[in-house]
Amino acid sequence: MSSHDQESTRPLGDGSDASLQNVHADLTANKPEPKDGYSMLPLFLLGLLSALIFVGSIYFVHYRGGVDPLVYDERFDPKTAAKSATVATVDPIAAGKRLYNQPGACATCHQVNGQGVAGVFPPLAASEWVSGSDERLIRLVLHGLVGEIKVKGNTYNGAMPAFGLGSGFNWSDEKVAHVLTYIRSEWGNAAPAVDVAKVTAVRTQATAGRTKPWTAVELEAVP
Ligand code: HEC
Structure with a gap:
């Protein structure tokens, strides 16, 4: 290496x-x-990050499956699942019993045992009204009842409140059907269940626009 080369690489x-x-x-x-x-x-x-978070959130909302761990279950077997599948259904009698005993509802007057109060509230147990025409029952629970009524040979003259939609209780057609199904099957009564569809039909068609309570005379004219 020459001294010239060294010189040229020295920075200072x-x-x-x-x-x-x-x-x-x-x-x-x-x-x-x-x-x-x-x-x-x-x-x-x-x-870019903001856009990814934005798109990710939309994707998540669409495909989160309710954030249910069962949405993806690697042990799920459709063959065995079909056999053991249980459809959650409401038991109308159990639901009706709860409604019947709800504070302020039926049991307040007709009593838990359906015997009523002599001279004031008529009995539902073994009542010919309860086991008779469901058309009449639907009407009297939807809109209430006033005036004289004869039950099991005794005459009552009081007033029963309305329970249907728009009344103070505002019970849905389903609730009305459930409570009626309950009283028709309890305390030795054995009349057929009352359909929700029938309650709806009576409310929206046969008695559309009705708000005032029924009298026993009016109800007796209903088949
Ligand atoms: C505030 C008290 C009261 C409540 C609450 C009440 N009722 Fe009544 N219910 C009466 C009275 C009073 C009569 C009789 C009415 C009359 O004299 O015109 C009656 C009559 C009836 C009748 C016809 C007569 C009979 O004994 O079979 C049925 C059926 C009936 N009620 C069912 C019900 C159901 C179901 C409920 C709850 C959804 C209910 N009632 C809630 C007071 C009540």
């Missing part, structure tokens, strides 16, 4: 003050200027 020249200052001047002149504002790359990344 000959080591004099002047050459040192030259080198420093060179370095400061080539420093990048500090910049104002944002550089484009982080802005782009921020936008």
Whole structure:
């Protein structure tokens, strides 16, 4: 290696003050200027991440399956599942019993045992009204009942409140059907269940617009 080669690779020249200052001047002149504002790359990344989170949220809402762990169950076997599948259904008698005994409802007057209160509230157990025409029962529970009525040979003259939609109780057709199905099967009564569809038909067609309570005379005219 010659002395000339060595000289040219030395960064500080000959080591004099002047050459040192030259080198420093060179370095400061080539420093990048500090910049104002944002550089484009982080802005782009921020936008990309936001878009991914946005799209991800929409995807999640669409495909989350109610966040139910059973949506994907690797042990699920359709063959055995079909046999053991149970459809959740409401037991109208159990539902009707709860409604009947609800505070302020039927049991308040007709009593839990369906015997009523002598001279004031007629009995539902073994009542010819309860086991008779369901058309009449639906009407008297939907809109109430006033005036004289004969039950099991005794005459009552009181008032029963309305329970149907729009009344103070505002019971759905389903609730009315359930409570009637219950009283027709309890305390030794054995009359057929009352259909929700029938309650709906009576309310929206046969008695549409009716709000005032029935009298026993009116009901007796209903088949
Ligand atoms: C505030 C008291 C009261 C409540 C609550 C009440 N009833 Fe009555 N219910 C009566 C009275 C009083 C009569 C008789 C009405 C009359 O004298 O015109 C009657 C009559 C009846 C009758 C016809 C007569 C008979 O004994 O078979 C049935 C059926 C009946 N109620 C069922 C019900 C059902 C079902 C409920 C609940 C959804 C209910 N009642 C809630 C007071 C009540």
